[in-house]
Amino acid sequence: MAAAVTGGLAVVGGGISGVTCAEQLAAQFPTDNILLITASPLIKAVTNVRQVSRVLEEFDVTERCSSELEARYPNLRVVRSAVRELRSDQKRITTEDGGEYSYSKLCLCTGAKPRVIVTGNPYVLGIRDTDSAQDFQRRLCDTRRVLIVGNGGIAMELVYEIEGCEVIWAVKDKSIGNAYFDAGAAEFLISQLQADKAATPLTCKRTRYAVDALTGGKAVGAGSALGPDWHQGLNLQASKEFSRCVHVEAETEVKRIFLQEEFELLNMTALPSPKSSSSHSSNPAEWPVYVQLTNGKTYGCDFIVSATGVIPNIEPFICGNKFDLGGDGGFRVDEHMRTSLPDIYAAGDVCTASWKPSPLWQQMRLWTQARQMGWYAAKCIAADITGETIEMDFCFELFAHVTKFFNYKVILLGKYNGQGLGTDHELMLRCTRGVEYVKVVMQNGRMVGAVLIGETDLEETFENLILNQMDLSSYGESLLDPNIDIEDYFD
Ligand SMILES: Cc1cc2nc3c(=O)[nH]c(=O)nc-3n(C[C@H](O)[C@H](O)[C@H](O)COP(=O)(O)OP(=O)(O)OC[C@H]3O[C@@H](n4cnc5c(N)ncnc54)[C@H](O)[C@@H]3O)c2cc1C
Ligand SMILES: NC(=O)c1ccc[n+]([C@@H]2O[C@H](COP(=O)([O-])OP(=O)(O)OC[C@H]3O[C@@H](n4cnc5c(N)ncnc54)[C@H](O)[C@@H]3O)[C@@H](O)[C@H]2O)c1
Known part of the structure; x- marks a missing residue:
């Protein structure tokens, strides 16, 4: 049982937003004790920040031991345990290991988790952290066919990277990548799916992610979100020798999922391989799981990846605390990153930006925004303590995102x-x-x-x-x- 700690500034979450916030607080209040409570064994570290332009920035991200952070900031203590309960009326937090901590000001940076199409089905996977990425890689080794649902960042990355098995990509929209692109851009990109993968991956201005942790330490519990280039530390080659083999089913959703026994009992039939003229076709009745789509087609596959967005991690904090929540389930925060409860702030994927935004900015749950929000939340906490006034940071003026899809550099502005x-x-x-x-x-x-x-x-x-x-x-x-x-x- 950890001892009760009284009083200071506390941050929950060891992802980009939480670590950035805690570092900033530790630097700004060098004589105060700062507490960082996190469920993940490793914490994120942002290094080599480079300002590409006024708003576009690139940086590297690594996963590190919390002791490195404590060595850099002697006034920062990291507690490795998940928060179980928040008593906002008493300004007190309880952790899973029995620790109790009181705070004067608290910043919640607990990220989000995958919003999978069904929960509790062992054949349906969401990808978020080191653990889930390793699980995915293990399953892919002897996979003949995988069905990917979703049309955002993760789905786009997977369909391009997976080789050696059939991929059926079920998207509910008319064109691919709707979270980022219109039909014109989708048309431009889709030809790349048919092309051979570039021998050398594109090097471009974008945030890089060091994935040591994917092959090293095993994460326990709710880990931090993976990020740019997360798949580069993984082998996404399935058992077969052929290259990419993607079949897109557009304007359709998953209607029902059947396990093999149920499927056979119901005497149902599935379609053969969509690439049936090729050598990859297989007996339609041999799959562990079957997916019936709303367009009437049914496919068998080895497993399903549900890359269908995220839900903010708010559960341990809501019981007994009347937070205002956004439509997407995050803690609503005002222009000072304050939630609706006194002295509680939030940043990153867990929050819903609820201020009147600049006409050129929108929230998207991205790495850069997690860092910017964590940094700005610390500034706001400091300003509230010292009584200074603070203006909304310039980074919230213009939405800017640098990424890579299908081996192309992609920049999105405003x-x-x-x-x-x-x-x-x-x-x-x-x-x-x-x-x-x-x-x-x-x-x-x-x-x-x-x-x-x-x-x-x-x-x-x-x-x-x-x-x-x-x-x-x-x-x-x-x-x-x-x-x-x-x-x-x-x-
Ligand atoms: C596969 C994948 C690829 C991505 N690719 C990109 C990309 O290319 N570009 C991009 O900009 N963004 C990308 N993102 C999104 C980006 O990673 C996230 O937006 C960002 O990391 C969110 O940071 P965060 O600090 O808010 O949350 P997280 O990184 O999720 O961190 C949350 C932290 O809170 C901790 N926590 C959770 N619950 C508790 C609790 N009860 N008690 C204590 N601690 C708790 C967790 O352990 C974790 O340390 C990707 C995400 C995924 C999953
Ligand atoms: N390169 C990048 O910038 C990048 C890459 C990967 C992930 N990410 C981030 O990681 C997080 C998770 O990625 P993601 O791809 O899961 O989320 P996303 O928000 O990017 O995309 C979710 C997709 O799922 C679709 N969808 C939602 N519900 C559905 C349903 N029931 N059936 C079918 N489709 C459904 C949506 O239309 C959308 O296309 C996001 O915050 C994303 O921004 C970013």
Whole structure:
């Protein structure tokens, strides 16, 4: 039983948001004791932060022992146990190992967990942390066919990376990657699924993730979310020798899942391999699990990955505490990262940004936002203690995300999909098949968003054009003319 600790600043969660918040508090209040409570044995560390442009940033992330963090910040203590209960009326936290901790101010950074289509089915997997990624890799070794449900970041990464087995990709939308792309960009990308994988992975400006922990220490309990390049530490080659083999079932959802016995009892039939002309076809009645889709098709497979978004981890904190929750189930936070309860803040995947956002920013549960929110929450806590006023950080002015899909560098800026703009916007496109896809979203002659796929080198210029809201009407289509050096135009 851990002793009760009284009084100071406490953070819950050893992911990017929690560690960034705790580090910032420890640096800002060097004579105070800062407590970081986390369920995961390893904590995240952000290193080599590089500002690519005013808003776009890249950094490396590693998983480290908590002792390294304590060595760097002598006033920071890490408790490795999950929080079991919060008594906000007494400003007290109880952990699974029986520890009791009181706090003056608390920041909740407990991340999220996969929102799987069904729970309790051993053939349905969600991927979030080291443990679940290892489970996935183990199963993939002798897999002949996997069915992937979902159309966001994880599904896009998996369909591109998995080799040596059939992949059936069930998406409920008309086109692939709807969390990031419109149909045009999806069309541009999908040809890559048929192409051979590039021999050398693309090196591009994006956050990197060191995955030592995937092959090393075993995580226990709720781990932190994996992140960019998480699959590079894994072997995603199944048993067969062939390369990528993806079949997309669009505009469909999972209606029912049957285990083999049930399927046979009901005397049901499944479709053969969608690539049945190839040598990968197999007896339709030999699968451990079967998926009936709403389009009437039924496929057998070895297992199902449900890459269908996340649910914020709020459970241990809600019993007896009247938090305001967002529509997505996160703790609603105001412009100072304060929840609805006194002296309790939240940051990262667990929170729902509920301030009036800048017209060019939206919350997405991403690594950069987790870091920015953790850092800003610490600043807000400090300002509330010292009585200083604090303005919303500049990083919340413009949404900016650098990532990689299908071996292309992908940059998303502002209202990149015209989010919330209704019909009051226009699109301008430039596309060279297999090379680049550039889309800008214009409203009243001003640029409000952009999707840049490939090595376009347009990110800084477009970021500036979006931030300064210059009237670009007079440039018309020439804005995307590849023969005009747009950087010279506006520098
Ligand atoms: C497979 C995968 C790939 C991704 N790829 C990208 C990408 O390419 N780019 C990108 O920007 N984002 C990506 N993300 C999203 C990104 O990883 C998350 O948005 C980000 O890591 C969230 O950080 P966080 O600190 O809020 O939460 P987490 O990293 O989930 O950390 C939560 C922490 O809270 C702890 N915790 C939970 N419950 C308790 C409790 N009761 N008591 C104590 N501690 C608790 C956990 O142990 C953990 O340490 C990816 C996510 C996944 C799953
Ligand atoms: N490169 C990246 O930026 C990247 C990569 C991987 C993951 N991530 C992040 O990790 C988290 C988890 O990733 P994810 O891919 O699970 O989530 P996501 O939010 O990116 O995508 C979820 C997808 O599932 C679909 N969906 C939801 N419910 C469904 C249902 N019942 N049936 C079928 N489809 C359904 C949605 O339409 C959406 O396309 C997200 O926060 C994501 O932003 C980011």
